[in-house]
Amino acid sequence: MKIGIAGAGAVGCYFGGKLYEAGHEVTFLARGEHLKAMSQQGLSIQEENRDFSVDGFFTNDVTALADVELVLFCVKSSDTKEMAEQLQAVLDEKALVMTMQNGVENEEILIDVFGAERILSAVTYIQASVDEPGKIRQQGRVKLVIGELDPSTDIKSGVVSLLQEADVDTVPSGNILAKKWNKLMWNATFNPLSALSGARVGEILDDDQLRQTAETICREVIDVAIHKGLPVDAEATISQIFSRAEIARQHRTSMLQDRLRGKRMEVEAMCGYITKQGALYGLNTPAMQSIYSALNFVNQQQGRAPQLKT
Incomplete structure (x- = not known):
């Protein structure tokens, strides 16, 4: 699957890295020194028991996500509206968007931009940090809980399976909010x-x-x-x-x-x-x-x- 990471900080890089390692085509949208380091040396991820490297595509160009099928939406909450509108202009109308952000307000913004039928929300339980540009460290247990915002749809099952196959502990929820x-x-x-x-x-x-x-x-x-x-x-x-x-x-x-x-x-x-x-x-x-x-x-x-x- 073609996957885009909108906001490739610690959380976005970790889950994007796991999906890349599982064989998916992952594009990381980042900026600053972090982007520069990843573009030059790739992404390095340190888990508690092992390290692995990611040679995905790293960019600051939103149009690079035009053909992705799933976006992991990981930007800071203050950037939600701007990033959502930029993505809406380039994404395929069938592409799914899954917010992995903190707080409970981002979902409403994403619904306004994309429509509820395309939005998933994930609760992320992870301790991850950018130790230095291009290097992510993860500690402790990792778990995702995923659910739809439109109860009439069933779009979470495929994404749950996708992440489980990438060795991420992932469970569905019928009441994600x-x-x-x-x-x-x-x-x-x-x-x-x-x-x-x-x-x-x-x-x-x-x-x-x-x-x-x-x-x-x-x-x-x-x-x-x-x-x-x-x-x-x-x-x-x-x-x-x-x-x-x-x-x-x-x-x-x-x-x-x-x-x-x-x-x-x-x-x-x-x-x-x-x-x-x-x-x-x-x-x-x-x-x-x-x-x-x-x-x-x-x-x-x-x-x-x-x-x-x-």
């Missing part, structure tokens, strides 16, 4: 706080003040989810979120990785959405609002603010 919310609750609890503090997940768990702040944020996010009609048991969900965090102690969250590299963080998808949805329901989210304000300031500096040290 609920699964996305479950991941958002974890991400919103740890991502913004880690980006602001510079702490890994385990350091947040071990520091009394950071852990208390994380628990406060978690309760605010759960409160928003409950008011949106999700069937959430608050105490059970908090327990699950922090149990999952224990498994990811050494993980630098995606927002922390972005800040360390001086890149814009997904502040709106992680923080802004929660604070704005909370306001719609008359809910106070003071912990998240404070972090949202601070990280917005960092984002607005666009590289002028001092970067954290690795």
Whole structure:
């Protein structure tokens, strides 16, 4: 199958690399030093038990994806609309688009551009990072949960099989948006706080003040989810979120990785959405609002603010 990776960062490169290794024709859409390194030396992926190399096609030209049958949509949430519109202008009308992004708002944008019948959504459970341009490191368990946004279609089965055959633990879901919310609750609890503090997940768990702040944020996010009609048991969900965090102690969250590299963080998808949805329901989210304000300031500096040290 011809597959395009729109947004070849850590997540896009890892799954694109697995599909390439399984024999598929993969085009990676990237930019900057990462693109330069891959174009010159190929893509190197380090898993826990092995390394492998990828010699796919690396480009910054969206038209190179014109004949792909499946797009893994992995750009930052702030770039969703622009990238979707660029792809819509070149993709075949039968090509499928699967968002692998954080947050729960991207699906609505993609539906507006492509139509629900062509859209899949995936919840990605992965610890991956760009260690240096052209080099990806993956740690821990990898799992994908995939579902359609149009319940009248059955387009997920083929993609699930495709990824399973590429040695990726992949399962279907009949309620993918609920699964996305479950991941958002974890991400919103740890991502913004880690980006602001510079702490890994385990350091947040071990520091009394950071852990208390994380628990406060978690309760605010759960409160928003409950008011949106999700069937959430608050105490059970908090327990699950922090149990999952224990498994990811050494993980630098995606927002922390972005800040360390001086890149814009997904502040709106992680923080802004929660604070704005909370306001719609008359809910106070003071912990998240404070972090949202601070990280917005960092984002607005666009590289002028001092970067954290690795």
